[in-house]
Amino acid sequence: MTCQTCGNPHQENFCPSCGEKRYDPHSLSLKHMLEESLETFTHADHNFLRTLHAVLLRPGELPAEYVAGRRIRYMKPLGFFLLINLLFFLLTSSNAFNQPLDSFLNYTPYITFGTNKTVDHRLAERHETLDEFTPRFNTAMASSSKGFLVLLIPLYALVFNLLFIRTRRSFIEHLVFATYFVAFMLLFMLLEKLLIAVPFMALFGQQGWVSYGDRLVTLIGLLSLAIYLFLAFRRFYQTGVVWSLLTATLSSLTLAAIVVAYRMMLFYKIVLTSH
Known part of the structure; x- marks a missing residue:
């Protein structure tokens, strides 16, 4: 049978030239369309769960598999990150990347970066008071803090490129590693928020959170990210224990600087x- 897409005359179940599935006149039925949609959803669902399991419990495996060319069983790096970013956006009203104007x-x-002078100049230029500008700024910050998280990926890729320059990996390989890592970081922050921050505030109130909870969660977060990166560096970059430990600690500590830089941007x- 001739392929309907590329015209290859030797099509079997799938065309050997372009991969198009063999045309079946009965495929234009509601029953077939529902079966096909269910198959597509199930396949995507399995890939997502498999990717989620790997990124949470097997640090460094996904980027290692991707750069080795074994990609069909998992979601692609950017697609997975965008999906996690969407979940992060939907399930959190506040996050570590968001700060009020105050x-x-x-x-x-x-x-120290001249924020007061910048705001004063903006208010004078547009004849607006601080009280008028504040709620608009805070609303825009809450939205933008999630919408531009993709910019964290090249920032971390640059950090990993500098730390592991001797591994002679291309910047794209560092970018793949950074994409899966930032996706993990958002997942971790989301779980930290839902499983620790929310119950803590329910038990001890907002004041208790400000006094003790925030610092506790920050400490747990930095320690957890350092352990995760240590394991991921060992698997992906195949570095020694000492260097992996040093770079993991340094990368975890740079999170604070990267978050501040992101907020200022x-x-x-x-x-x-x-x-």
Whole structure:
């Protein structure tokens, strides 16, 4: 039978030239369409669960499999990240990447970057009061803090490229590793929020969270990310124990600097482009 897509005359169940499935006139039925949709959903669902299991419990395996060319059993890096980012957006109203305008105007390290002067100039230029601008800024920050998380991927890829320059891996390989790692980081923050932060605030209130809970979660987070990266570096970059431990600790500690840099980027984006 001739392939309907490329015209190859030797099509069997699937065309050997383009991969198109053999045409069946009965495929244009509601029953067949429902069966095909269910098959597609089930396949995607299995791939997602398999990818989720690997990224949570087998650090470094997914990027190692991807760069080795074994990709069919898992979701692609960017697609998986975008799906996790969507879940992160839907299930969290506040996150570590979001800060209100008050924090930028009153606390270090933000004020050292001239945040007060920038806001004053913007208010004078547009004849607006701080009370009028604050709620619009906070709304934009809450939205943008999740929408631009993809920018964390090249930032971390650059960090990994510098730390493992002797491994002679290409920047794309570092980018693949960073994509799966940032997806894990969002998953971890989401689980940390739902399983630790929410119950803690329910038991001890907002004041208890500010006094003790926030620092506890930050400590647990940094330690957990360091352990995860240690295992991931060992598997993906195949580095020794000592170097993996040092780079994992350094990478975990750079999270604070990267988060501050990300917040400042959003601050200037919102202040300078808002109308």
